[in-house]
Amino acid sequence: MTPATAPLLPALRELKLDDALALLEQAGALLPDAEPYSVRWLQGIIDALADLSARDPMTGLVNRRSFEMALEREIDRVARAGDVALLLLLDIDHFKRVNDSHGHAAGDGVIKAVAEAIQQAVRPMDTVARTGGEEFAVVLPNCPSSFGPTVAERIRANVAALSIAVSPGVILGVTVSLGGAYAPQWVRSSPLLWMERADRQLYRAKAEGRNRACFEPQVESLVSADEKSLLFAQPMDEDSP
Amino acid sequence: MTARTLAVTSGKGGVGKTFITANLACALAARGQKVLVLDADLGLANLDVVLNLHPKLTLHDVFTEKCTLEQAIVPAPGGFFVLLAGSGMVEYSRLTPEVRENLLRIIEQVKPRYDWVLIDTGAGISDVVLYSVSLAQDVLVVATPEPTSLTDAYATIKVLAMQQERRQVGLVLNQASRTGEGRGICTQLGNVLARFVSARPGGQNFRLELWGEVAADATVRQAVLKRQLLMEQFPGCEAAQGLKALAGKLLA
Numbered sequence: 001m002t003p004a005t006a007p008l009l010p011a012l013r014e015l016k017l018d019d020a021l022a023l024l025e026q027a028g029a030l031l032p033d034a035e036p037y038s039v040r041w042l043q044g045i046i047d048a049l050a051d052l053s054a055r056d057p058m059t060g061l062v063n064r065r066s067f068e069m070a071l072e073r074e075i076d077r078v079a080r081a082g083d084v085a086l087l088l089l090l091d092i093d094h095f096k097r098v099n100d101s102h103g104h105a106a107g108d109g110v111i112k113a114v115a116e117a118i119q120q121a122v123r124p125m126d127t128v129a130r131t132g133g134e135e136f137a138v139v140l141p142n143c144p145s146s147f148g149p150t151v152a153e154r155i156r157a158n159v160a161a162l163s164i165a166v167s168p169g170v171i172l173g174v175t176v177s178l179g180g181a182y183a184p185q186w187v188r189s190s191p192l193l194w195m196e197r198a199d200r201q202l203y204r205a206k207a208e209g210r211n212r213a214c215f216e217p218q219v220e221s222l223v224s225a226d227e228k229s230l231l232f233a234q235p236m237d238e239d240s241p
Numbered sequence: 242m243t244a245r246t247l248a249v250t251s252g253k254g255g256v257g258k259t260f261i262t263a264n265l266a267c268a269l270a271a272r273g274q275k276v277l278v279l280d281a282d283l284g285l286a287n288l289d290v291v292l293n294l295h296p297k298l299t300l301h302d303v304f305t306e307k308c309t310l311e312q313a314i315v316p317a318p319g320g321f322f323v324l325l326a327g328s329g330m331v332e333y334s335r336l337t338p339e340v341r342e343n344l345l346r347i348i349e350q351v352k353p354r355y356d357w358v359l360i361d362t363g364a365g366i367s368d369v370v371l372y373s374v375s376l377a378q379d380v381l382v383v384a385t386p387e388p389t390s391l392t393d394a395y396a397t398i399k400v401l402a403m404q405q406e407r408r409q410v411g412l413v414l415n416q417a418s419r420t421g422e423g424r425g426i427c428t429q430l431g432n433v434l435a436r437f438v439s440a441r442p443g444g445q446n447f448r449l450e451l452w453g454e455v456a457a458d459a460t461v462r463q464a465v466l467k468r469q470l471l472m473e474q475f476p477g478c479e480a481a482q483g484l485k486a487l488a489g490k491l492l493a
Contacts, residue, residue, distance in 0.1 A: 082364065186285070187365065188283075
């Protein structure tokens with residue numbers, strides 16, 4: 001591969017990277033430790049830019065674009081492998097009041113604190129995204145249906161327990177409402193339809209008084225524990241001697 | 242002539258449902274039968290992948306009246322015909338009246354022209370899967386010996402017995418690790434069904450029958466990777482013998 005790309009190298013010097021470098025510097029991104037304009041250096045610049053464009057600058061969470069990619073990937077897995085995946089949508093309750101009474105800097109402080117509280121309540125494999133102003137989303141792959149309400153409650157409690165110092169002497173507490181929906185197993189769905197389902201539950205949580213989680217009703221398993229234990233009661237080689 | 246209709250379903254995905262359907266179609270065709278495989282795995286269809294076909298027109302185009310049924314039915318390697326679903330159909334898990342009418346209309350239209358119509362349903366127990374099964378006279382449930390497959394197969398059979406009031410469902414054990422494993426698993430499933438289904442209203446006189454056993458065979462993987470029919474590539478292998486026997490059982 002290297003010999004094929006080598007003749008291109010002189011032309012790389014003509015690339016105008018001022019804007020890209022300024023952007024990375026502003027974001028505090030580490031510049032690649034390599035000879036400037038070498039392929040390795042350029043790869044590092046591109047990777048840093050890609051990372052930057054996948055994240056929300058304020059919270060460091062994944063942004064909406066890369067979140068939709070994560071949803072798409074998860075839908076493939078659910079459809080083909082029958083994986084159980086949950087999507088949670090969250091919204092900070094009465095956020096406008098924070099902005100109105102304490103200013104936008106306070107609002108930003110609240111958003112950052114909530115982002116961290118959500119991130120701390122989920123597994124490293126889960127993707128937490130900031131999808132809008134005071135809106136967040138979490139996609140949880142391989143999430144059994146009994147675990148969904150538990151993790152939603154953990155997030156809710158984590159946020160409710162926050163004491164956010166937004167300015168000297170001003171400490172705020174906030175709550176979140178959550179809506180959850182599982183992706184339909186073995187079915188080709190779309191990120192949009194999945195988001196709509198979770199959004200309906202978020203709307204319900206708001207309507208039912210906020211600071212709570214609502215879930216799309218799930219079809220419970222068709223096979224009871226009794227049936228399972230009988231099904232696997234004996235080793236299945238009764239025909240062997 | 243009116244076709245015998247057989248739905249092939251599985252509960253769990255990835256157990257070889259489409260593989261069995263395609264090779265069964267081939268085995269039936271080899272016995273002189275005129276066979277159509279209707280790919281009802283809406284949205285996740287991979288019969289085209291299994292058969293290495295690149296359809297221009299699919300069931301979706303028939304649904305949306307972009308083409309006629311005749312235009313969408315294409316000959317497949319193996320001497321049978323297919324009506325492919327295409328993979329672009331999103332969320333056909335909810336059974337709209339439109340999907341219902343379209344599927345029913347298509348089955349009724351093709352029945353007089355074939356000896357066999359095999360309906361390859363999607364995985365899971367969604368409304369569309371249950372509905373496409375309900376359109377067939379007979380049902381073949383594909384399972385493998387692994388516990389999750391057996392649990393899902395059991396759930397599917399139970400729903401078919403209780404909701405569709407079927408008297409009989411056929412079972413084929415795919416990836417059998419030894420001869421007779423299908424018999425043992427069928428008995429085991431039958432025991433649970435006898436206790437939890439036959440004892441209930443709507444479930445009386447239900448019978449699960451073993452229709453076939455397809456051995457776990459290295460040739461299967463080879464054929465699948467080459468995107469060829471096992472029946473054509475390795476007609477003599479153990480798994481192919483199992484598929485031939487399955488066809489024989491259906492024709493008996």
